[in-house]
Amino acid sequence: MIDIKQLHKKYGKNHVLRGIDLSVDRGEVVVVLGSSGGGKSTLLRCINMIEVPTSGRIWVDGIEMTDPATDLNKARTELGMVFQQFNLFPHMTVLDNIMLAPVKVRKLTRTKAKKIALAALDQVGLRDKANDYPSHLSGGQKQRVAIARALAMQPQVLLFDEPTSALDPEMVDEVLAVIKRLAETGITMMVVTHEMSFARDVASRILFLDGGLIIEDGAPEKVINHSSHPKVQSFFAALS
């Protein structure tokens, strides 16, 4: 579903990704861990080309994102992204936030788009908030709306960049529960998170990013408990 070959990203002299090779199969739930500034966000943002790689190639569902001839607007519809800061559109109601892309990008009729939007709201348990503005929602509700907005495009892949890091602790669980339920539907996911219980219970695979490289890649059990890498060991030791 996702294939990455020798991905490099530099910000000026700052060489953030130093040759990432990665292949993610359909239906995998990949949790990305690593120290702060290790390039986790950059990796996710390169996959949907919000950040343009310095070199390397990326394919999503057989379409090469890094090929200049690719219609990125179209390709991005297959990649939903959920941000740490939610990034809901404050001037639109919840429903309009979700309907915008189905109407303007997929060119669906408003009736059809509304149906899809309400179904997406059902999936995150917020149908009753359809006509509210984002400023009237709690952090957890905002993030669930953001997830519904991504879902309404019916993407092949969902990318989550620290979806619970900006939330008050009591709201983390409601958002994780939604993501967990989505994971069970078989959609392909990459999730950057610091929530260890989520990584342990939901991930089919954990990547550990350090110094711009994937230094550990495998089943949660193996990465968390049996890594031979001192950096990975000390990362988990510090958590427990």
Place this chain on the structure above:
Amino acid sequence: MNAVEILFGDGRYLFLWRGLEVTLLLTVFATVIGLVIGLVIALLQQSEWRPLAASKSLRLQQWRPLAGLANIYTTIIRGTPALVQLLIMYYVVFGSYRGVPKLWIASLAFGINSGAYVAEIIRGGIESIDRGQVEAARSLGLSRWQTMRYVVLPQALKQSLPSLISEGITLLKETSVVGWIGMNDLMRGADNIRFQTATAFESLFAAALIYLGLTTLFTRVMRRVERRLRASD
């Protein structure tokens, strides 16, 4: 002569009344033209069109002709007096078209002038919008233009609204120089009374008071808009 006689004797108040009409019409037309031009210029400033992206020189690669053009426009307009622009419009651009109503010419001149300031205001509004908004829109598949049209601009214009009203107030005062091309606006109306009665105090203060009344009114509107916006955030 007392003040009442100076201002109202022989129907002299009509100088002010008709002048007020001209001033308001001119301000409204110029504001509308300025908003349209300003919006277009602000969008051009955001243009990412780089026709020479394939060239060898880094400078040429980065060259954005539309943004460059827009910046030349705002630099020239903001760097020269409105009166000079008005006179150029009247004597040079329309120099050989004496049939065109002065109101149109002046509206155009002040509209073009205001457009540069409006563009800067809207640019500020656009740049104040969080990058995350653009990233969210692009990640959903919206094009650059759709992102601008449906996500960035509505928020940017809302943010800019108080400053845009303030620009309208500035424009109202700036139009007081149209007497230079022989238009009988409020200022020129006061001048006419001044000449007829050979007194300065009453006519000039009458004009000043009317200007002040109008700007106070619009400033009130602006404050109210500001409060509304803050409440809706």
